[in-house]
Amino acid sequence: MLEIRGLAIRSPSRDIVTELALHLPGQGITALIGPSGCGKSSVLKWLAGILPQGLDAQGAAMLDGEPISPPHPAIIYQPQNDALFPWLTIAENAALGLRVAGLSARTAHERVAPLFAAFGLSGTEKQFPAELSGGMRQRAAFLRTMVQPGRFLLVDEPFSALDAVTRLRMQDWLVARLAEHPRGVLLVTHDLHEATSLADRILVMGMRPGRVIADIAVPIRRPARTETALAGLRDTLKQLLLQETLS
Numbered sequence: 001m002l003e004i005r006g007l008a009i010r011s012p013s014r015d016i017v018t019e020l021a022l023h024l025p026g027q028g029i030t031a032l033i034g035p036s037g038c039g040k041s042s043v044l045k046w047l048a049g050i051l052p053q054g055l056d057a058q059g060a061a062m063l064d065g066e067p068i069s070p071p072h073p074a075i076i077y078q079p080q081n082d083a084l085f086p087w088l089t090i091a092e093n094a095a096l097g098l099r100v101a102g103l104s105a106r107t108a109h110e111r112v113a114p115l116f117a118a119f120g121l122s123g124t125e126k127q128f129p130a131e132l133s134g135g136m137r138q139r140a141a142f143l144r145t146m147v148q149p150g151r152f153l154l155v156d157e158p159f160s161a162l163d164a165v166t167r168l169r170m171q172d173w174l175v176a177r178l179a180e181h182p183r184g185v186l187l188v189t190h191d192l193h194e195a196t197s198l199a200d201r202i203l204v205m206g207m208r209p210g211r212v213i214a215d216i217a218v219p220i221r222r223p224a225r226t227e228t229a230l231a232g233l234r235d236t237l238k239q240l241l242l243q244e245t246l247s
């Protein structure tokens with residue numbers, strides 16, 4: 001279990017997040033939703049140990065009940081932008097996390113190469129990020145995230161640049177992969193369909209200052225998550241978000 005306790009994040013001009021607490025089980029997907037600017041990305045960056053200069057934070061991160069000081073090898077982070085290195089090929093970018101973790105170039109390549117087809121990236125191995133579409137770059141970044149061995153994945157809108165069909169394909173791939181190799185995923189998304197169809201639990205953040213205002217288990221098992229079955233939950237989430245943006 002990964003936990004945040006009493007997190008406060010401040011900029012020089014204001015409180016961005018106050019008294020934020022959340023826990024992330026070692027299995028399943030927890031979605032983090034909230035109005036734009038409420039601090040979702042800042043929370044992930046803090047937990048990944050890369051809060052930008054200009055923001056100041058206080059709070060505790062706990063892994064299995066023990067305090068940790070991010071960054072931590074159990075925590076893998078995928079930022080909102082694809083953050084691919086322009087001077088590396090797509091294959092090198094995809095293998096980068098494994099290289100940083102100490103694998104040889106050859107072993108890292110052997111791990112990522114079989115996944116290029118599943119990610120719709122066949123033939124892009126020797127290309128550079130600038131030669132790919134935004135959606136392809138986002139898939140390459142997601143591939144880089146998914147091959148890393150950390151127990152917890154923090155992913156910030158990983159499917160936002162994908163067309164509808166590719167998005168569904170990647171979501172299915174994620175669910176299948178987690179069923180084979182359970183890990184804890186914290187998924188930031190603006191898409192209520194994505195949150196309700198993928199997540200086991202949904203955390204709603206309010207704003208000014210950012211804090212968790214609702215922690216909602218999704219009680220419907222995945223095969224039964226039809227549009228009709230999820231409509232009520234989506235409506236509840238929509239109302240919560242509307243209240244926050246209007247208040």
Ligand SMILES: Nc1ncnc2c1ncn2[C@@H]1O[C@H](COP(=O)(O)OP(=O)(O)OP(=O)(O)O)[C@@H](O)[C@H]1O
Pocket residue numbers: 011012016034035036037038039040041042043052053054055
């Ligand atoms: N480096 C920084 N310096 C000062 N303020 C910052 C910095 N980074 C973010 N902020 C401010 O912190 C607030 C929260 O930003 P953050 O990106 O965490 O929100 P978010 O909920 O992820 O937004 P979105 O959904 O639009 O991605 C915003 O008001 C933003 O302007």
